[in-house]
Amino acid sequence: MTHPSIQSFVTRSSLDRRRCKRARHAFTLVELLVVIAIIGVMVGLLLPAVQSAREAARRMSCSNNLKQVGLALHMYHNTYKQMPTASTTAEITEQRPPSWLVKILPFMEQSAAWDRTTFNGTDFASRNDGINRNWETYNGLIVPSFNCPSSPLPQSRFDDASPETVALGAPETLEIQIPNYVGVAGDYNERKSQWNGYAGMSDYNGVIVALDNGNHEPVKFASILDGTSHTLAVGEQSDFVRVRPPGQTEPEFYDQRAGNWFGGAWSGGGGGPNNGPEGYRMNVASTRVGINYSPTNRFLDPYGIGPYWYGRPGNHTIFNSTHGGGAQFLKSDGSVEFISENIRFEIFSLLSNREDRKVIEQF
Template sequence: MVELLVVIAIIGILVGLLLPAVQAAREAARRMSCSNNLKQLGLAMHMYHDTFRQMPTASELTDSSIERPASWIVKILPFMEQTAAYGQTRFAGNDFASRDGVNLNWETYDGLIVPTLNCPSSPLPNFRIDNTSSATRALGAPDQIQNQIANYVGVSGDYNERKSRWNGYLGMNDYNGVVVARDDNNLEVVKFASILDGTSNTLMIGEQSDFIRVQANNSADPNFYDQRAGNWHGGAWSGGGGAVHNNFEAYRLNIASTRVGINYSPTNRYLDPYGIGPYWYGRPGHHTIFTSTHGGGAQFAKADGSVEFITESIRFSILSLLSNREDREPINDSDL
């Protein structure tokens, strides 16, 4: 009996030692899968550039106040083995957010899940439920549809630098990154030749796979929020904006510029600083936070297609330089 108890105790100790190793191995596999997702997105961006001689834009000019354009994610779908969905997509006269105008593509994107867009380690939901407009319901759509939310966002630049434009209460739009909007403030498209700092020194797509931890000064317990740049009407498929020249609702979806560090924990969900959280009616600001569940940083795809884990302890000045495609400041490996 004593020998049996000793054996059971030894087995218990071994199991206790083994479980953390198993969990670590699983997380390593999930992190590798996340890295592979970013590589696939980076490759799709390169294939898009090879085809159209420019990077996909985050948003486009619209002709009507009830139109909202497609996101950059929609534009690279044919290079992500989603040719069928892209082939059925109609762009002109469409409201990808299904809010005020007609969503001509509701059947194509309702319930569509592209696995490459979600990190397997993320605790965040992979989709959101959006109400449809009356014009969309007139086409036979239900009252609500399911839109995917991506864990990866285009890097639109460095906050308040050259080519950044203030839109009053709508916030600051940054156009010095790789994935930027075309609107009344910026008609320029980004090409490889526009990335003056070199593609290996410029971030193109970043990770947003974890909740934002908000620790208020007068609260002992933090609150957690899903503040991804694509967590708004239309999800991954909407570029945001709307109205003629995107003046009325000049917000952008599925892109973010660097205003705070990786995994930054604010004390206020809205104003710490302005633009990193939902700044108007709950929609995401222009500078939502790059986050990751992998611990200690987040993964990014650079403009050359490579993927790198960047630690959250990186100097913010260096992170800003990496987000800006044309600051012309040298960056050494020791800075990363």
Template sequence: MTIPRRMSHTRCKYTAHAKPPRAFTLIELLVVIAVIGILVGLLLPAVQAAREAARRMQCSNNVKQIALALHTYHDTHQSMPTSMTGSDQHAGGAGSGFHSWLARILPNIEQAALHEQIHFDQPLADRTDYAADGDYIDYTLSPGHPDEKAAGSMVPTYLCPSDPGSIVQFSLGIPTAPGSYAGNIGWPRLSTGPGVTTPLAKQNGVIGLYNPVSVDQWQQPRIRFADIRDGLSNTIAIGERVIAQVFESTDMFGGSAISHATPLSMQSFCGGGSTGRSLSRWVGYCESVSVADAQYSISHGHAWISGWTFMANHIMPVIPINRRSCHVYGGEDDGMNLVTPSSHHIGGLNIAMADGSVQFITESIDRELYWALGSSNGSETVELP
């Protein structure tokens, strides 16, 4: 009988000639990192483009919803909404004033509860003793104002997701909610353009304006679809306008100026007095001014609730899109402010025609076509590409 030998347990040992596992060399690691960087660099623009396409689509949807709200408002009130550019004054106090057209259409965008919070019977301003035109540049809202809460309420439909300024603003003295869209009020007073050779005496836009304490013939507080003689499909109702993020600098004399870091579309330049000019002369004059004015630029788009001229909740399709805006001395009280449609989209912006249709117009749009779209009664032939 053979007795099996007992197995001995031995540990594995590397022999003298065994080599450790091979690791990456420094050069190989750098090459891998470089390749990953190139791939990310190629992928990132595509991802950003896809995200912007989605934001632009949402922005277009917002424009559509606001345009439809204008129609339901018109069905109810038999006119388009009006912005008040001043406050009513009477013995013993002040009445209503300074609320915007955006505040009035809130029930038509499913914001009836917010609409009910607004005190339309009281002026949306700290002061009501405005006398001269220049007084209207002094516009503030103090903490404790009856509409403080409503003024700070963000309304998603009023914000374009492409605009980085879609955050609470503080330019008026209290937190206010901004807005990315503005209503078309037409051409400047006494101007001439395509189809209009007689100096314009009355608004030829879609959104009405009214200052009860400083009545102006140019302002039209009640605009109806029947007044849009060029046709609803030929007239801009609303368009995008960037929310201002103005960077200020101090000059050698201690004055305030706009820094070069501020995009041109957020700057407002002096357009001179409200004298009669052709639209081409308005463009030439405004674009010849070399220094922007921070005081007239800083509040653009900062409060959807306000009809104040320099809140810029109204556009004038005169200066080419995505360019500068121009304020007019003498227009502080009546909304006569050449605010230019603008956006953060590449190459153009969204507009809604008065019939509710939405278009994306490019920066290369023919200038006379652009002017014609801004007019409600020029009898122009309008053909969008």
């Protein structure tokens, strides 16, 4: 027979064990705070990795977009035996010509838009003095391959339709795509370049060039004398230009893409002679400054890389990107390469010139 005191001790011990067991199911405040802190550290470690993975995916998508453009350029050349022209001279000022991006639409799975496009008696710039007979086709049209998924810039702009265009049934405001990819018109102030008092220097030694009174020869693969694998055809403009005024600690940000004006992606520019006010070109740029260049003045640093006083982009707008450390470029052979912003400017200029006869093996 168990002694009553021993029995009481055993009972109390069992109760204490059960109470301790129940108590272990709950966290103390200190333990809870430690767990929260550990989770916070893990999230802090994982978040940059997740962001980096997402950017890598977006950069790959951007590269694929440029490859699609490159394939379209090659198909265009196979069909017409020349590269698409950036612009052509317009006989009537108010009938501004289409861009090179319009011309490759049927090779970008946009045959429906191409088939509905008219080229007679229309203004592709959608300015208030012309008639945009293609408003129904291009209003709201977004070609995904013309925009970089990493870009913080808007994909479209809103242009006021002219009264004549509204009379055709158009709304008063048209949504027009702005691309992140621009044709490389050449190397600033080299052979075939001509001064334009309204737009800086008109360059014709690149791959995507205008046909006007300064140049009468379309570009063919045979005229890319440096070789298609050593000549840039299309470059990226997917980030804000960071302007750093003297004495100002914080930069100013501007959207200075070559396609950010009336007509957006679909306008080839004014279409006038290269030495007149309507002799401006859109959706192309030549190399006057380096990749991701930060000017000290929005308009004249140097002349032609930014907008003019009424907003039109210059002939030498800046190639840039949000990918970090450089920008992506399509070569004339259809390959895509990321070029560092630290590349020697002389080499960058040579790569944009199709006929300097200097082959760059490494850069």
